[in-house]
Every structure is written in C-alpha cells, then in structure tokens.
Amino acid sequence: MVKMENILCAVDFSETSDHASQYACSLAEAYGSRLTLFHVVEMPSLASYPTLLGGEVGRESEEYGGPELRSSSVDMEAIKQAGRDRLEELQTKCADGDYAVNGEIAVGDPFAELMSKVETGEFDLLVLGAHGQTGLKRLIIGSVAEKLVRSAPCPVLSVKLPQD
Numbered sequence: 001m002v003k004m005e006n007i008l009c010a011v012d013f014s015e016t017s018d019h020a021s022q023y024a025c026s027l028a029e030a031y032g033s034r035l036t037l038f039h040v041v042e043m044p045s046l047a048s049y050p051t052l053l054g055g056e057v058g059r060e061s062e063e064y065g066g067p068e069l070r071s072s073s074v075d076m077e078a079i080k081q082a083g084r085d086r087l088e089e090l091q092t093k094c095a096d097g098d099y100a101v102n103g104e105i106a107v108g109d110p111f112a113e114l115m116s117k118v119e120t121g122e123f124d125l126l127v128l129g130a131h132g133q134t135g136l137k138r139l140i141i142g143s144v145a146e147k148l149v150r151s152a153p154c155p156v157l158s159v160k161l162p163q164d
Contacts, residue, residue, distance in 0.1 A: 125157060
C-alpha cells in the first residue's frame with residue numbers, strides 16, 4: 001500500500017486552492033495522514049519597488065527603497081498576519097476529520113519556498129491547485145504547479161476546478 005503519512009497542501013486562498021485543499025483534507029482523512037497547509041507570501045520584485053513607492057522604474061536610491069524595501073512602504077507583518085488568519089480559518093474547516101492539521105507560512109518565491117519544503121523529504125504527497133494560466137502570462141512567468149510537477153521529489157496532485 002502507498003505510504004501517505006505526511007501531506008503538504010499549497011494554499012493561496014484562491015477558489016482553485018480551496019478546491020485542492022478539499023482533496024488534501026479528504027486524503028488526510030482516508031489515510032490518517034498529518035496535513036500541513038502551506039502559504040507563501042510573495043515579496044514584490046526589486047523592479048517593482050520604485051513604483052510601489054511612487055518613484056521611477058529602475059531607480060534604486062535609498063529614497064525609493066533601493067534594493068531593500070523599507071518596512072514603512074509595505075507592511076509585511078500585516079500581510080503575513082492576514083495569511084495566518086486565513087490559514088487558521090482553513091485549518092478549522094479541515095480539522096473536522098480524524099487527522100492532524102497545521103498551517104505554516106513563508107515569505108519568498110512560491111516555487112522556491114515549496115521546493116525547499118518538499119525537499120526536506122518529510123512529505124509523501126504535495127497537493128496544489130492548478131490555475132490553468134495560458135498564453136503570454138504562462139510563457140513569461142511559467143506555472144508554479146507545472147514546475148513543481150516536474151521538479152518535486154515526491155508525488156504531486158495537481159487539482160483543477162471542475163468544469164461547469
């Protein structure tokens with residue numbers, strides 16, 4: 001039988017992510033697994049700092065945030081707290097079953113943070129929502145789900161929203 005003691009579910013609080021978390025909860029219930037809900041707060045890119053702060057694109061002086069974003073310009077603690085609050089709500093929703101569920105939050109690039117998490121070898125399955133990006137947006141930034149399916153050391157369940 002397939003071992004599925006620890007399941008990691010990537011959540012971004014989208015409708016697709018909520019649907020994927022339902023799969024993760026069901027699998028955790030069926031296998032008696034420990035479920036970790038994992039949310040990544042994505043940092044704005046360095047190139048966007050000046051525009052976030054009202055400056056010119058490409059200008060990196062301290063006055064515009066420079067390579068370091070000043071804490072007063074974007075309240076990362078407030079953003080992380082909002083993420084923690086949403087994770088708690090999701091944990092409560094998932095906690096109806098006979099399995100352990102916890103939530104974790106990280107700050108950084110979603111692909112890099114998720115890869116770092118699954119590379120610990122701690123997880124037997126990664127569950128995530130597939131948003132189905134197409135066209136130019138997918139070509140430029142790629143799909144986090146697609147990259148994880150190709151790169152993760154554990155099996156990945158990519159969940160799409162049902163077609164109406």
